[in-house]
Amino acid sequence: MVASSTTDIRSQALACRDAARQLAQLSASAKTDLLDAMAAALEADTDAILAANARDLAAATEKGIGTAMLDRLALNPQRLAGIAAALREVAALPDPVGQVTRDDVRPNGIRVQKVRVPLGVIAMIYEARPNVTADAAALCIKAGNGVILRGGSEAIHSNTAIAASLKRALREAGVADAALTLVEDLRRETMLALLQLNDVIDLAIPRGGEGLIRFVAEHARVPVIKHYKGVCHLYVDRAADPALALRLLVDGKCSRPSACNSLETLLVHADLAPSYLPLAAQALAERGVRVRADAVARQWLPDAEPASEEDYAAEYLDLIIAVRVVDDLEQALMHIQQYSSDHTEVIATEDAAAAEHFVHALRSAVVMVNASSRFSDGGELGLGAEIGISTTRLHAYGPMGLEALTVERFVVRGEGQTRA
Amino acid sequence: MVASSTTDIRSQALACRDAARQLAQLSASAKTDLLDAMAAALEADTDAILAANARDLAAATEKGIGTAMLDRLALNPQRLAGIAAALREVAALPDPVGQVTRDDVRPNGIRVQKVRVPLGVIAMIYEARPNVTADAAALCIKAGNGVILRGGSEAIHSNTAIAASLKRALREAGVADAALTLVEDLRRETMLALLQLNDVIDLAIPRGGEGLIRFVAEHARVPVIKHYKGVCHLYVDRAADPALALRLLVDGKCSRPSACNSLETLLVHADLAPSYLPLAAQALAERGVRVRADAVARQWLPDAEPASEEDYAAEYLDLIIAVRVVDDLEQALMHIQQYSSDHTEVIATEDAAAAEHFVHALRSAVVMVNASSRFSDGGELGLGAEIGISTTRLHAYGPMGLEALTVERFVVRGEGQTRA
Numbered sequence: 033m034v035a036s037s038t039t040d041i042r043s044q045a046l047a048c049r050d051a052a053r054q055l056a057q058l059s060a061s062a063k064t065d066l067l068d069a070m071a072a073a074l075e076a077d078t079d080a081i082l083a084a085n086a087r088d089l090a091a092a093t094e095k096g097i098g099t100a101m102l103d104r105l106a107l108n109p110q111r112l113a114g115i116a117a118a119l120r121e122v123a124a125l126p127d128p129v130g131q132v133t134r135d136d137v138r139p140n141g142i143r144v145q146k147v148r149v150p151l152g153v154i155a156m157i158y159e160a161r162p163n164v165t166a167d168a169a170a171l172c173i174k175a176g177n178g179v180i181l182r183g184g185s186e187a188i189h190s191n192t193a194i195a196a197s198l199k200r201a202l203r204e205a206g207v208a209d210a211a212l213t214l215v216e217d218l219r220r221e222t223m224l225a226l227l228q229l230n231d232v233i234d235l236a237i238p239r240g241g242e243g244l245i246r247f248v249a250e251h252a253r254v255p256v257i258k259h260y261k262g263v264c265h266l267y268v269d270r271a272a273d274p275a276l277a278l279r280l281l282v283d284g285k286c287s288r289p290s291a292c293n294s295l296e297t298l299l300v301h302a303d304l305a306p307s308y309l310p311l312a313a314q315a316l317a318e319r320g321v322r323v324r325a326d327a328v329a330r331q332w333l334p335d336a337e338p339a340s341e342e343d344y345a346a347e348y349l350d351l352i353i354a355v356r357v358v359d360d361l362e363q364a365l366m367h368i369q370q371y372s373s374d375h376t377e378v379i380a381t382e383d384a385a386a387a388e389h390f391v392h393a394l395r396s397a398v399v400m401v402n403a404s405s406r407f408s409d410g411g412e413l414g415l416g417a418e419i420g421i422s423t424t425r426l427h428a429y430g431p432m433g434l435e436a437l438t439v440e441r442f443v444v445r446g447e448g449q450t451r452a
Numbered sequence: 453m454v455a456s457s458t459t460d461i462r463s464q465a466l467a468c469r470d471a472a473r474q475l476a477q478l479s480a481s482a483k484t485d486l487l488d489a490m491a492a493a494l495e496a497d498t499d500a501i502l503a504a505n506a507r508d509l510a511a512a513t514e515k516g517i518g519t520a521m522l523d524r525l526a527l528n529p530q531r532l533a534g535i536a537a538a539l540r541e542v543a544a545l546p547d548p549v550g551q552v553t554r555d556d557v558r559p560n561g562i563r564v565q566k567v568r569v570p571l572g573v574i575a576m577i578y579e580a581r582p583n584v585t586a587d588a589a590a591l592c593i594k595a596g597n598g599v600i601l602r603g604g605s606e607a608i609h610s611n612t613a614i615a616a617s618l619k620r621a622l623r624e625a626g627v628a629d630a631a632l633t634l635v636e637d638l639r640r641e642t643m644l645a646l647l648q649l650n651d652v653i654d655l656a657i658p659r660g661g662e663g664l665i666r667f668v669a670e671h672a673r674v675p676v677i678k679h680y681k682g683v684c685h686l687y688v689d690r691a692a693d694p695a696l697a698l699r700l701l702v703d704g705k706c707s708r709p710s711a712c713n714s715l716e717t718l719l720v721h722a723d724l725a726p727s728y729l730p731l732a733a734q735a736l737a738e739r740g741v742r743v744r745a746d747a748v749a750r751q752w753l754p755d756a757e758p759a760s761e762e763d764y765a766a767e768y769l770d771l772i773i774a775v776r777v778v779d780d781l782e783q784a785l786m787h788i789q790q791y792s793s794d795h796t797e798v799i800a801t802e803d804a805a806a807a808e809h810f811v812h813a814l815r816s817a818v819v820m821v822n823a824s825s826r827f828s829d830g831g832e833l834g835l836g837a838e839i840g841i842s843t844t845r846l847h848a849y850g851p852m853g854l855e856a857l858t859v860e861r862f863v864v865r866g867e868g869q870t871r872a
Contacts, residue, residue: 053789053815056815057812057813136834138832138833138834142823142827144833144834149815149845149849150815151845151846152815152845230669234844234845234846235846249650255675255844255846273868275868276867276868279868279870280868280870282870283870283871283872286872287870287871287872369473387865391863392477393477395473395476395569395570395572395861396861397861397862398861398862398863398864399861399862399863399864400863400864400865400866401864401865401866402865402866402867402868402869403562403864403865403866403868403869404866404869404870404871406870406871406872407562407864407866407869407871408862408864412558412871413558413564413862413864414556414558414564424654424675425569425571425572425654425859426571426654426655426675426846426847426859427846427847427859428859429569429859429860429861430861430862431862439845439846439847439848439849440848440849441815441816441817441818441819441849441850442817442818442819442828442833442850442851443811443818443819443820444818444819444820444821444823444827444828444833445807445820445821445822445823446820446821446822446823446824446827447696447822448693448696448699448700448822448823449822449823449824449827450699450700450702450703450707450824450826451703451707451824451826451827451832452703452706452707452826
């Protein structure tokens with residue numbers, strides 16, 4: 033059935049680009065209606081989608097896939113209703129397309145505006161979660177983009193069923209359904225061919241483990257926005273409020289350890305270590321968090337194992353935390369600069385000058401003062417929804433919302449002005 | 453002398469990154485002073501720079517290089533004063549670093565700002581013009597970035613002398629002079645090694661001919677902002693003011709034919725062709741412009757040659773223009789969508805609805821109504837100066853000023869808020 037992956041994927045991508053041009057012309061209200069219709073289509077197709085998901089789950093169980101992965105893959109009526117609700121939330125967001133971000137009249141009288149337009153065609157490369165199929169499609173389409181979805185093989189039946197619903201809604205809105213293209217040919221050479229289409233695809237966003245992201249970054253000729261990992265730091269300054277710093281520690285480490293915005297390393301100012309670390313040890317122990325600490329910190333952390341160099345670079349995504357006592361703010365900054373993944377760093381302090389120095393000295397995507405690292409998320413930061421988190425410094429840096437799926441271009445209006 | 457290009461270029465880039473971190477911490481006024489000092493250093497070193505340039509010119513003459521290229525390469529006291537003046541203009545521009553582009557308080561009380569930070573390290577890859585060495589360095593440094601300059605071999609002595617002046621100003625300001633790194637090893641494998649350093653270099657900007665840009669885009673693992681070519685269109689609508697449309701044609705084609713924002717194709721509505729094209733023919737003939745036109749247009753263009761498919765795709769950069777008569781606005785849009793280089797498109801019309809449709813339907817980086825394509829330039833659009841023009845839709849689209857050399861990141865301030 034699949035003849036030449038290179039030819040097929042190129043013609044699919046070209047069809048997506050043509051359809052994207054239709055999407056780019058839709059009014060804000062037409063896109064809102066379209067996304068609401070997509071949500072309704074998912075709800076109407078609940079039985080078919082759950083049946084497809086059952087096939088994926090059966091195959092995954094047969095393969096002996098772990099429970100964590102099975103849980104990521106599993107849909108049920110409640111989860112599907114959640115996906116539909118998320119589409120309606122995206123539908124209700126302000127349309128970024130057409131937003132004027134600059135509006136100047138030049139001395140010669142020409143009026144220069146910068147106006148947001150869609151990027152064009154976005155390729156999402158992702159792993160087992162079928163909700164990404166709907167979430168990513170909704171965000172791309174809301175911003176007027178075509179979307180090419182290349183999910184994991186474990187979720188292929190679920191993804192196909194979800195895409196079929198969403199494509200029906202597109203057709204019923206009079207948009208060519210290639211605007212949402214699900215890649216069903218999951219051969220590696222087809223993904224490689226997709227990643228070479230730099231004359232058709234404007235951006236690729238890989239979402240998943242570091243291996244997937246490195247593979248995409250390694251092989252792509254299309255622009256890629258990467259999120260490698262989140263090694264998030266909490267620095268408890270000499271001037272920290274210990275109770276506040278304890279809340280940030282517990283929330284940052286324990287509220288969802290598998291999230292990339294969870295804390296992985298705690299740095300504590302030497303002056304505060306004797307009073308703070310025993311409290312931290314107790315709070316962490318109560319929640320089953322294992323601690324790996326440097327020799328100084330272990331004086332107040334009786335159950336801690338020694339921390340190695342690797343611990344400071346690790347993204348545990350688990351109930352484990354690395355701890356180090358630092359002499360001062362400068363040493364904390366040096367530690368963070370050395371081990372940072374450019375994701376999120378937090379300072380707990382009541383000293384405004386220390387807070388500003390921390391913010392100014394660090395270049396991570398998100399820098400926080402007296403707030404939990406767990407707020408490093410598109411929804412929490414007010415972006416409405418999030419298509420990914422960029423840890424590279426081009427186009428977008430940090431959580432990416434709808435605006436990150438557009439680009440600003442120039443619109444100039446004159447009355448016949450010339451340059452010469 | 454040059455042992456291992458791969459090792460050397462990597463250590464040079466790492467030194468540039470370290471120095472860039474110093475630059476990123478400088479205040480706006482410190483950067484202004486630094487750039488003024490760079491301008492003064494160039495003036496103080498006029499004799500040495502002109503002597504170095506004379507060596508480049510002698511070598512180029514010996515190689516039998518064409519006069520256009522010799523002119524691009526040549527410096528004289530006046531041109532060098534112009535370069536110094538351009539540095540002072542960049543010095544006086546507002547600092548983009550620290551600009552707050554979003555400032556929200558979330559319902560839970562956390563304050564979320566988006567704040568511009570430098571990109572980090574920018575590699576400029578360019579050809580014969582030695583002024584780029586100073587211009588690009590000034591813009592990158594003003595935006596707090598380190599810059600790696602890889603110019604053409606024809607200008608190596610001029611570039612080395614200019615870089616030596618600028619580096620002295622950096623040192624005198626207390627900044628490690630690796631913040632400005634001129635690559636003196638011009639072997640192709642060294643450039644290839646440079647373009648692989650995606651863990652050190654945040655952006656590469658090639659400036660020069662299409663061959664250079666394709667080479668960089670082909671081989672780079674670092675992010676690249678590309679500007680392939682400018683096939684700029686002027687569409688003269690049925691409702692155009694003929695005199696205004698004639699001014700835009702003459703200015704767009706003739707004021708500087710070698711510029712990428714010059715017109716390459718003229719499209720004329722069929723209803724206006726009988727009255728407009730004879731005027732156009734005369735104005736173009738008076739200025740020595742050769743015309744290549746379709747059969748319909750040639751009825752009113754006695755001296756025109758037939759236009760081929762290639763003519764509509766050509767960036768002439770010369771006193772040549774392609775002309776076509778179109779049935780209506782839709783046909784003009786289809787022509788532009790087919791042949792556009794995504795650079796700049798202009799409509800001449802007094803019909804507001806036609807103008808808005810033109811603007812909305814096209815996705816080029818710059819779209820203009822009743823203004824010359826020659827305004828598609830960072831300075832003319834109010835960006836102060838320009839480091840390049842992007843014709844790809846990520847990060848920046850169209851003329852790139854200082855803002856395009858930064859990225860927005862998040863700064864969050866709370867009073868101990870947690871998520872769970």
